Structures are given as C-alpha cells and as structure tokens.
Amino acid sequence: MKPLLYIVAAMIAILxxxxxxxxxxxxxxxxxxxxxxRESRSSPAANEAVKYIDFSVRVFRVENGKIDTVxxxxxxxxxxxxxxxxxxxxxALKAQALAARTYIALRLAKKDFSDVPKGAHVTxxxxxxxxxxxxxxxxxxxxxxxxxxxxIRQAVEETAGQVLTYQNEPINATxxxxxxxxxxxxxxxxxxxxxxxxxxxxxxxxASPRYQETxxxxxxxxxxxxxxxxxxxxxxGSGTWQKVISRTVGQRVKEIRIGDKTFTGRKVRxxxxxxxxxFSLSIEKNQVIIRTLGYGHGVGMSQWGANGMAKEGxxxxxxxxxxxxxxxxxxxxKWLK
Numbered sequence: 001m002k003p004l005l006y007i008v009a010a011m012i013a014i015l016x017x018x019x020x021x022x023x024x025x026x027x028x029x030x031x032x033x034x035x036x037x038r039e040s041r042s043s044p045a046a047n048e049a050v051k052y053i054d055f056s057v058r059v060f061r062v063e064n065g066k067i068d069t070v071x072x073x074x075x076x077x078x079x080x081x082x083x084x085x086x087x088x089x090x091x092a093l094k095a096q097a098l099a100a101r102t103y104i105a106l107r108l109a110k111k112d113f114s115d116v117p118k119g120a121h122v123t124x125x126x127x128x129x130x131x132x133x134x135x136x137x138x139x140x141x142x143x144x145x146x147x148x149x150x151x152i153r154q155a156v157e158e159t160a161g162q163v164l165t166y167q168n169e170p171i172n173a174t175x176x177x178x179x180x181x182x183x184x185x186x187x188x189x190x191x192x193x194x195x196x197x198x199x200x201x202x203x204x205x206x207a208s209p210r211y212q213e214t215x216x217x218x219x220x221x222x223x224x225x226x227x228x229x230x231x232x233x234x235x236x237g238s239g240t241w242q243k244v245i246s247r248t249v250g251q252r253v254k255e256i257r258i259g260d261k262t263f264t265g266r267k268v269r270x271x272x273x274x275x276x277x278x279f280s281l282s283i284e285k286n287q288v289i290i291r292t293l294g295y296g297h298g299v300g301m302s303q304w305g306a307n308g309m310a311k312e313g314x315x316x317x318x319x320x321x322x323x324x325x326x327x328x329x330x331x332x333x334k335w336l337k
Contacts, residue, residue, distance in 0.1 A: 051161040055336040057104055059131055060120035067120050068133070072336060076100045077149075077156045081137050082130030083175075084303055086148035089310030092303070093155035095319040098329065099173035099301060102163040103129055105335040106170040163332035164320055166196045170335055171327055176296025177303050178208040180278040183323065184250035184298035189266060189277075196324045197299055199249045204308020210295035211304075213275050222288045225271050228259035230283075242281050250298055252277040300324065 057075040059068045070078065079100040080093060088096075107113070107121060107128075116123055124131040132140070141148050164171045172194060179202040186197035205211055219230055230241045245255040245262070253265030258281070265277035276294035283289070296302075301323040309319050317329060 050158065051331055051333065053161045053331075053333050053336045058119060058121045060117050060123045062123055062125055067117070070131075070133075072101070072104075073156050073160055075104070075131065077153050078131040078133060078137075079103075079129045080152050080156060081148075082124075082132040086141075086144075086151050088303075088307045090151070090155055091310035091314060091316045091319060092306040093152060094159050094316035095301065095306050095310075096175070096303065097156045097159045098162060098164055098316065098320055099175050100129060101159070101161075101332060102165075102170050102173040105163045105332040106172060108337075109170050109335045159316065161331050161333065161336075162329050163335070164324060164327045165330055166324075166327050170332065171196055171324060172300075173324065174297070174300030175303060175323075176298060176300065178210045178295040179205045179298055179302040179305055180251060180276060180294035181205065182250040182298075183300065183302060183305075184248060184252060186299055188248040188250060188252070188254065189297050189299050196326050198325045200322060202302050202305040202308075204311075205294065205302055205304045207308060208295070208304040210275060211293065213292050213295075215272075215274070215290045215292075216287050217272075217290070219283065219286050219288055222272075223259065226258055226261065226263070226268070228261040230259040241283070248277075250278075252294075252298060253279060 053072055055072045056069045057072060059070055059075065060066075061068055076097055080096050083100065084093060084096045086093070104121065113121060115127070122128040122131075137149060138145050164173050174197065181202060183198075183200050183202060185199045186192060186194040188199075217225075223229055242256065242258045244253055245257060248254045248265070253268065256263055256265060256268060258268070263271075265279070268274070268279070269277040272290065274290065275292045276296060276298060278293040278298075280291050281288060301320070306319045306323070309322065310316075314322075320327060320329070
C-alpha cells in the first residue's frame, strides 16, 4: 500500500505546482470539445518570425461613443473572438488572427481614417472588424469564457506581429463566413481586380449551418423591394418572369432579369437582404421562394473553409496561401507604428 500512497502524494504535489497548465485544458464544467487540443502545426520557421509590436489600436465603441486604446494583440484577440467561433480548429483561428492583424496594418499603411471619428483607427462593428472587449466576451461566453479566451489568445500569440503582404504591402485580407463551394474574384463583386483575391474551390463549406437557406416573401413584397413588375400569369407561378443572364467565375449570379428590370446579383442580394449572391427564385401560390447557397460576399478567406482545411491537417500558413494567392507572412512592424 505504501507505494500507492507515495504515488497519490506525488500526484497531489503536481496538481499544486502546475494549476495554470491544467486550467488551460479543463477550465470549467463547460469544457472545450474533446477533439480540440492546444497543439500547433505551424512550421518552426514561421514561429521564429513572431515578434510582439508595441502599438495600440484606437477603437471607436459605437455603443457608447468613446474611443478605447487597446494594445495590438489584445485588439486582435477581441476581433478573432468577435469574428470566428472559438470552437474552430487552432490553425483556422491563427489564419483569422493573421487576417485581423493585416486589416489594421493596411489601414495604418493607407493613413486614411476618414470613415471613423477623429482620433480613432477603426470602429468595433462589421463596418471594419467586429471587436469584443473582456466584458462582452464574458457576457457572451458565460462559463465557457476561460477555455475560449485561452484558445483564441494562443492563436493570436503564435502569430504575434505577423501580417500578410503582397509586393511588400499589407493585403486587403477580406474574409466571410461560408462559400457556395467557391470564392469569388474581387472584380466580380467589387469591380476592381486584386491579384491575390482569386476564385478558388472550397469543398469544405457544406458543414456550415449557413450553407443553405430558404426565405419566402409575397410577389407584392418582391416587386416593392426591387421596384419591378412581374406580369401575370408569371405571378401565379408560370411564365418566364426571371432569367439568370450570366454567372461569375465563383458560380454566383452576375446578372439577372426579374420582371421588367435587369439587376446585378449583388444588387438583388442587397435589396432583398439575402445571405449571398448565389440564389434561385421560384413562385408557388403567390409566394416567392428564394434559395441561397453560402453566407457573405464570397471574396477572400472562407472561415468555414479555413476550418475544414485545418481539420484535414493544413497549417495556418497553408490556409492563407490557399485563399490569398501569392502572399507572404512577415512582420508588420514597419506599418504598425
């Protein structure tokens, strides 16, 4: 029995010496899913480039109208918390951290803050990047706060100071939730060609709960929102009242005729409040049935695609290289100052 007592005593001693390590694995009753670990698959070469940068981001808080001054990596942690589920794979979280840090580096490089109140760099909304402070994270995550915060902070720390560049400048690291199976060429949505924002196939996004959605509205509602007129008997469900004229490289609607007007797919998405510009329309008993694929504008990195790649063993470096063509990962020190 004595050896057993020695073993128990030793285990108790270990628990007393290293509580912080155990907290990261079992933070509270709301534990992270079993498949998630703290392992990182990044290459040593990438990790050697990590360097903390002494810079603070001035965030305009829309709710109270104040400007918070937030250390860079705390800001990135708040953005990743607001923009990506903490349950996602570590390498996907790291890819998101790179995109978030690159976003603020690009704004600093351009030195254009005309779209924010004087003294601020960004707002805390989707106009720029969603940012959550500690209070907001605790309120949203509740008992899961400890492990979610530790998980996201690890992703941020392992990419600290790093940004994505193309031809020695920070990129416009756009991202969105869920693709329709493809990302979009930048010019197909925004009109301007950006060489690193090219359409790629994204087979992983079918796992997203936002991959497919169906919404309905009356014919009258559709006509009012689009300011068009659908002739009878088309309104009853027959006739050619709409026709897709062309599609983008990413398979979304590029141009479509609805009633007596022609629209871009993006315009229809905006006017009808659709999840994406990949949609189909039909009429059943005076109800317009709209089916969409994907969620978001479709340009840049698909977050669910990034998570799917990470599940297959891809690193953050491989993920960003897939969604942003020809980019490099380097220190953002020369812009973040």
